[in-house]
Amino acid sequence: MTGYLEVLTDPSYAGQAVVMTYPLIGNYGITPDMESARPWPDGYIVRELSRMPSNFRCEGTLEDFLGQHDIPGIAGIDTRALTKILREKGTMNGMITTNEDYKIAEILPKLKAYVTGNVVDKVTCSHARRLEGKGKRVALMDFGAKQNIAKSLHERGCDVTVYPAHTSAEDILNDRPDGIMLSNGPGDPKECGEIIRELKKLYESDTPIFAICLGHQLMALANGANTHKMKYGHRGGNHPVKDLETGRVYISSQNHGYVVDAEHLDPSVAVPAFINVNDGTNEGLKYTGKNIFTVQFHPEACPGPQDSGYLFDRFIEMMGGKR
Secondary structure (H helix, E strand, O other), X not given: OOOHHHHHOOHHHOOOEEEOOOOEXXXXXXXXXXXXXXXXXXXXXXXXXXXXXXXXXXXXXXXXXXXXXXXXXXXXXXXXXXXXXXXXXXXXOOOOOOOXXXXXXXXXXXXXHOOOOOOHHHHOOOOOEXXXXXXXXXXXXXXXXXXXHHHHHHHOOOEEEEEXXXXXXXXXXXXXXXXXXXXXXOOOHHXXXXXXXXXXXXXXXXXOEEEEOHHHHHHHHHOOOOXXXXXXXXXXXXXXXXXXXXXXXXXXXXXXXXXXXXXXXXXXXXXXXXXXXXXXXXXXXXXXXXXXXXXXXXXXXXXXXXXXXXXXXXXXXXXXXXX
16 A cells, blocks of 8 residues: 555666556655655556545655656556466566557567666666764665665664765775675676676675675675576565574565575575575575675565664674664
8 A cells, every 4th residue: 555656766676567466556646755766667567546646745646757757657457467477477578558559479579588687787876975974884885775775874873875886896995984785776686797796805805794685696696606586586565584593583575586596505605594484585694704694685674564674783783883
């Protein structure tokens, strides 16, 4: 019922079409609850679009918002039936068109050839920016970062500098941060070869590092692990993850289509820290002999439960700070 605006403005959806399973979308219009300055999906699919939003903070309609950013949408689709198809057949390419006379023989090769490519370059910031604080200094690598990552750190007193994705490890380390945060982001992590090479240097620096989602995958690839594409990924705010150290289960917000192959991990480099309770896939790593831990889910949520927000406190303790 809520959270569609945070989904739309999550850069991790760049290059994808998003299907919303709740049957009415747009009921409170466009409000300030955005995770970036603009929406990112390449398509938006809903059962029913609310054209008369009602909310005291409403600044416009969802339809106008999508139109302003040239994002095609379609309503009147049985989205729950479509979701069942995607869960059975897996994530697939598709199209939204106004041409009723298209020739399927001409369209199929284009659909099969479509790939998201390196969409990190599309969503990352163009220059560094700073959120001043009096606590620990954190360098946040923006691979498509949701705003609530920087906000979660800043609310805990951190002085946060957000860096573009292709900032060199040398430039990051020259600023002498107390810790490094690797953000979420879109696409296949293996497309980010240049970034992976720089992360290997950050790994070797012994600076405390905390990574989320794509950052988790990139750090794993930088240290010899492998990733693969999932059948239909993990999307939404109701995924149970188990902390292997404590045995406690948390409900998490997730948005990813790739996963780290935990079974091929070298335990001298990293060991599993979290697993997904539903399918047993890897949800986090603790790096052996390093002040580095990474998670596949979103402790900053937005939308979603705040169960795992304590991980930001753990990161601050790693940097020598207090909760």
